[in-house]
Amino acid sequence: xxxxxxxxxxxxxxxxxxxxxxxxxxxxxxxxxxxxxxxxxxxxxxxxxxxxxxxxxxxxxxxxxxxxxxxxxxxxxxxxxxxxxxxxxxxxxxxxxxxxxxxxxxxxxxxxxxxxxxxxxxxxxxxxxxxxxxxxxxxxxxxxxxxxxxxxxxxxxxxxxxxxxxxxxxxxxxxxxxxxxxxxxxxxxxxxxxxxxxxxxxxxxxxxxxxxxxxxxxxxxxxxxxxxxxxxxxxxxxxxxxxxxxxxxxxxxxxxxxxxxxxxxxxxxxxxxxxxxxxxxxxxxxxxxxxxxxxxxxxxxxxxxx
Amino acid sequence: xxxxxxxxxxxxxxxxxxxxxxxxxxxxxxxxxxxxxxxxxxxxxxxxxxxxxxxxxxxxxxxxxxxxxxxxxxxxxxxxxxxxxxxxxxxxxxxxxxxxxxxxxxxxxxxxxxxxxxxxxxxxxxxxxxxxxxxxxxxxxxxxxxxxxxxxxxxxxxxxxxxxxxxxxxxxxxxxxxxxxxxxxxxxxxxxxxxxxxxxxxxxxxxxxxxxxxxxxxxxxxxxxxxxxxxxxxxxxxxxxxxxxxxxxxxxxxxxxxxxxxxxxxxxxxxxxxxxxxxxxxxxxxxxxxxxxxxxxxxxxxxxxxxxxxxxxxxxxxxxxxxxxxxxxxxxxxxxxxxxxxxxxxxxxxxxxxxxxxxxxxxxxxxxxxxxxxxxxxxxxxxxxxxxxxxxxxxxxxxxxxxxxxxxxxxxxxxxxxxxxxxxxxxxxxxxxxxxxxxxxxxxxxxxxxxxxxxxxxxxxxxxxxxxxxxxxxxxxxxxxxxxxxxxxxxxxxxxxxxxxxxxxxxxxxxxxxxxxxxxxxxxxxxxxxxx
Numbered sequence: 001x002x003x004x005x006x007x008x009x010x011x012x013x014x015x016x017x018x019x020x021x022x023x024x025x026x027x028x029x030x031x032x033x034x035x036x037x038x039x040x041x042x043x044x045x046x047x048x049x050x051x052x053x054x055x056x057x058x059x060x061x062x063x064x065x066x067x068x069x070x071x072x073x074x075x076x077x078x079x080x081x082x083x084x085x086x087x088x089x090x091x092x093x094x095x096x097x098x099x100x101x102x103x104x105x106x107x108x109x110x111x112x113x114x115x116x117x118x119x120x121x122x123x124x125x126x127x128x129x130x131x132x133x134x135x136x137x138x139x140x141x142x143x144x145x146x147x148x149x150x151x152x153x154x155x156x157x158x159x160x161x162x163x164x165x166x167x168x169x170x171x172x173x174x175x176x177x178x179x180x181x182x183x184x185x186x187x188x189x190x191x192x193x194x195x196x197x198x199x200x201x202x203x204x205x206x207x208x209x210x211x212x213x214x215x216x217x218x219x220x221x222x223x224x225x226x227x228x229x230x231x232x233x234x235x236x237x238x239x240x241x242x243x244x245x246x247x248x249x250x251x252x253x254x255x256x257x258x259x260x261x262x263x264x265x266x267x268x269x270x271x272x273x274x275x276x277x278x279x280x281x282x283x284x285x286x287x288x289x290x291x292x293x294x295x296x297x298x299x300x301x302x303x304x305x306x
Numbered sequence: 307x308x309x310x311x312x313x314x315x316x317x318x319x320x321x322x323x324x325x326x327x328x329x330x331x332x333x334x335x336x337x338x339x340x341x342x343x344x345x346x347x348x349x350x351x352x353x354x355x356x357x358x359x360x361x362x363x364x365x366x367x368x369x370x371x372x373x374x375x376x377x378x379x380x381x382x383x384x385x386x387x388x389x390x391x392x393x394x395x396x397x398x399x400x401x402x403x404x405x406x407x408x409x410x411x412x413x414x415x416x417x418x419x420x421x422x423x424x425x426x427x428x429x430x431x432x433x434x435x436x437x438x439x440x441x442x443x444x445x446x447x448x449x450x451x452x453x454x455x456x457x458x459x460x461x462x463x464x465x466x467x468x469x470x471x472x473x474x475x476x477x478x479x480x481x482x483x484x485x486x487x488x489x490x491x492x493x494x495x496x497x498x499x500x501x502x503x504x505x506x507x508x509x510x511x512x513x514x515x516x517x518x519x520x521x522x523x524x525x526x527x528x529x530x531x532x533x534x535x536x537x538x539x540x541x542x543x544x545x546x547x548x549x550x551x552x553x554x555x556x557x558x559x560x561x562x563x564x565x566x567x568x569x570x571x572x573x574x575x576x577x578x579x580x581x582x583x584x585x586x587x588x589x590x591x592x593x594x595x596x597x598x599x600x601x602x603x604x605x606x607x608x609x610x611x612x613x614x615x616x617x618x619x620x621x622x623x624x625x626x627x628x629x630x631x632x633x634x635x636x637x638x639x640x641x642x643x644x645x646x647x648x649x650x651x652x653x654x655x656x657x658x659x660x661x662x663x664x665x666x667x668x669x670x671x672x673x674x675x676x677x678x679x680x681x682x683x684x685x686x687x688x689x690x691x692x693x694x695x696x697x698x699x700x701x702x703x704x705x706x707x708x709x710x711x712x713x714x715x716x717x718x719x720x721x722x723x724x725x726x727x728x729x730x731x732x733x734x735x736x737x738x739x740x741x742x743x744x745x746x747x748x749x750x751x752x753x754x755x756x757x758x759x760x761x762x763x764x765x766x767x768x769x770x771x772x773x774x775x776x777x778x779x780x781x782x783x784x785x786x787x788x789x790x791x792x793x794x795x796x797x798x799x800x801x802x803x804x805x806x807x808x809x810x811x812x813x814x815x816x817x818x819x820x821x822x823x824x825x826x827x828x829x830x831x832x833x834x835x836x837x838x
Contacts, residue, residue, distance in 0.1 A: 096504065099505075153543060158546040165547045166536050166552075252540065257504030257505040
């Protein structure tokens, strides 16, 4: 039974990937403008050059053939060549994936840690503490990452000189970008977590636990947190998206290498193979995360296992 | 939103750390640049802003000076035959590539012939090397190049990044020829060490270097033992990195922050006008209302260009008077003060053209149709706050003459579609070619590749063809001046607005910074040094 579940999961994962690949292919096909125009860009445009580009990229074949050959190459792990960068897409992504993973993991750690800390410290506390925390969370959520990033830079890099502005050379260079990316996550996650904790603390088991002489802090940490986690974990899927999207702005702002930067250049330059590869990669990440979340639900709440 | 940021940054940094002028001068230099190179292979070069990187690693055969004339570089002398079909180059005999191989006539021939490889660079093969027939090695230091037809722009090619000499050995062995990288080597003053996409590019000094271009400030190896270029696309971040001493040099200083840098005693700011064409609005002559010359003139007169430039660029922009930029040797200065800023004249012209009525919003109307004109620009090419500039012009033509000017900033595909469908009245463009004639050949002739104005004049076509076939710079200047008179004064096809410029800001301790005389973009690091 369990094995069937895994197979079904894998199958639906593959279907999602195929749908993502096809949708992005169609979107680019239907977008205004001609691929050749895009490749010519601001450069010199003559019939000879156009013919050269068409030959070079095989654009004279019917779209369906181009699509199928694209899928075929994909199945063989060949992501194609970037129009703009003139290099293999796999190679481009391989060199850029490391810094992005480093950044997003750091940002997720910042978001989760801050959210948990604030929620545990303020759940069920006085109105003042709650008010301050909510206000901070609201600010973190509503201010665009670009602005958060530039304020962090102005204060901690340009004025105080604590952290360098650019690059992925050392651990200190990841602090500010991770904060810029992690603060909005902390904001949303913190609100949800505190709401969950407070609901849990009103439930009968909390009364029983208190009656057993458990301190309020221990009650929150050992029992209520587990209940509050379900909605928060569901949100983890959402924040994966935030991280990928936010990485674009953050990487450009801080002059960091990474996938976000590559993706943005590819979209503005309509660099089809790179855009498709990034879409696919995001789909893979989503599928993986949602699978892991399913497993996590079962670990957190045994009732789901049945 | 974005405009708010610089002010905010200014406020935050102004009260903050002292600039690093007092710190000990570092032996190596970090320079923050705006644009990432798409490729490091000079023969694939397409971004004018990447010239400063190209000429660190590679040397061209000739160099082009500010007055438009050519000077020696890897070629010490050149002779053009009377029929313009044969170019004989005399080469230096003491030059070695970074991989230890010798630079000689066979290497130059290999570089030229590389463009013949299908798909290597179809654009250059079809344009700059269109006339190239063959190269013959006469001796290790003498090369004879034969053309199929005379080409007045061939010397410009020999002085361009495309003529950056690449070791033939590395042309064969480079892992990724189109992209280049550390394994595609040249003869330049710096050796490329590493490139981290999205982050930085690092060079170290070539200790054997002793063949700088004519006009360099010194001889022998470069002053700096190493130099790092960091990619920081956000202008406010570049300025912050400079004022906090994290980098010593930046390029691309927005007008809003020029004041901050000028007022800082530890920093210096240099500006140079780009060569090529001025940023201009080209009127689409193929459809109403700009098929009527009176309406074209009225649009130009309705705008107080000086006031617009002052408000958008805070006095840092240079007004343009011709399609050709002021820094080009082909610029026709007699066009200065010939148009613009006469509101009464603008209204008289529109009345005369039949746009007499006004609708409820104050826009002019004729036969029930509003006087509306559109510009469609691809966001990827909107720089120098040209979106804000367009809004300022929009307000002026509305207020002064009742013209409805619609500005659309869209993605590249949509912009291309609008151009293909002829659904625009104004086409905005500037080009950074080191030889403005190259740009005119694309913009003005009937059927020219970016003749988006649909302009057609047999006289202009003839002058451009003649100018393109002669290497006589004086004659070319005469012919291009005549063409400028026609399109700017006589026919009012174009509305020149400002001459694009580049800026370099640096800590005062950094010396020897300057601009590439051919293009007006920041020069490479060969003459740059720290201290005195």
